[in-house]
Amino acid sequence: MLLAIDCGNTNTVFSIWDGSRFAATWRIATDHKRTADEYFVWLSSLMMLTKTEAQITEAIISSTVPRVVFNLRILCNRYFDCRPLVVGKPGCELPVAPRVDQGTTVGPDRLVNTVAGFDRHGGDLVVVDFGTATTFDVVDLDGAYIGGVIAPGVNLSLEALHMAAAALPHVDVTRPASAIGTNTVACMQSGVYWGYIGLVEGIVRQIRAERERPMKVIATGGLAPLFQQGTELFDSVEDDLTMHGLVLIHRYNKELETA
Numbered sequence: 001m002l003l004a005i006d007c008g009n010t011n012t013v014f015s016i017w018d019g020s021r022f023a024a025t026w027r028i029a030t031d032h033k034r035t036a037d038e039y040f041v042w043l044s045s046l047m048m049l050t051k052t053e054a055q056i057t058e059a060i061i062s063s064t065v066p067r068v069v070f071n072l073r074i075l076c077n078r079y080f081d082c083r084p085l086v087v088g089k090p091g092c093e094l095p096v097a098p099r100v101d102q103g104t105t106v107g108p109d110r111l112v113n114t115v116a117g118f119d120r121h122g123g124d125l126v127v128v129d130f131g132t133a134t135t136f137d138v139v140d141l142d143g144a145y146i147g148g149v150i151a152p153g154v155n156l157s158l159e160a161l162h163m164a165a166a167a168l169p170h171v172d173v174t175r176p177a178s179a180i181g182t183n184t185v186a187c188m189q190s191g192v193y194w195g196y197i198g199l200v201e202g203i204v205r206q207i208r209a210e211r212e213r214p215m216k217v218i219a220t221g222g223l224a225p226l227f228q229q230g231t232e233l234f235d236s237v238e239d240d241l242t243m244h245g246l247v248l249i250h251r252y253n254k255e256l257e258t259a
């Protein structure tokens, strides 16, 4: 079975792919200090507690945090006796190469989202990922990542308000009942929620205008369902998009190996 690991700046998600479906998906806070042994204790406890029978023989990693890859590689080598594919690193091929400025390193999560989005929807696509940062990945007709947008993440924006202004508390993002807030928390939530709706709609409008063609918009990431409630923009919201992309990239590399 395949262990697919999607490490973002906030959370790291582990999924077990049994060849036809995800047998389990577990999430842990990203921490570069976590050792391979710690990951294994956590993973094997969850497997036992949820009675997940899995013989992991292969692994693939996408990580937006370079430092964590070291210990994730050790986890795969030591406990699953395999060498993981690492997206963006030598030995891990993509079906279609990105077309960006020379020397640019595209976030592996964005490459993976591109592959997954293209597989499900074809080209001329925008993938919006509400992660630590909010990213927009533009996928060309042939499935190439051709660039996009990086905006500050939703929680990051709220945190920045709290950090910079003495009288602003820490608040969680939610969809406020109205745009006009009648207390501090409601005002902040409105600013971030409706501000973000405006940001996403405005950026997609601009991308479509630059491309001069219709483009589907797919949303993913922890906060995507919340923002779907405030806009008609998304053709679909898919929380398993990155995991789906990891499975596809793994399969693609296996096929190359045996070809």
Ligand SMILES: Nc1ncnc2c1ncn2[C@@H]1O[C@H](COP(=O)(O)OP(=O)(O)O)[C@@H](O)[C@H]1O
Residues within 6 Å of the ligand: 007, 008, 009, 010, 011, 012, 130, 131, 132, 133, 155, 156, 221, 222, 223
């Ligand atoms: N269901 C949820 N409700 C509220 N916040 C969430 C939820 N899931 C994730 N988040 C928050 O959304 C942000 C992005 O999370 P995530 O998609 O896991 O980011 P990353 O992939 O960058 O690690 C984080 O700040 C996280 O705490």
Ligand SMILES: CC(C)(COP(=O)(O)O)[C@@H](O)C(=O)NCCC(=O)O
Residues within 6 Å of the ligand: 007, 008, 009, 010, 064, 105, 106, 107, 108, 109, 110, 131, 132, 133, 134, 135, 150
């Ligand atoms: C933009 C990101 C920080 C988003 O990461 P995430 O929010 O998923 O943790 C990540 O994709 C990244 O580090 N990108 C490198 C620069 C680029 O993609 O152009």
Ligand SMILES: [K+]
Residues within 6 Å of the ligand: 008, 109, 129, 131, 132, 221
């Ligand atoms: K992500």
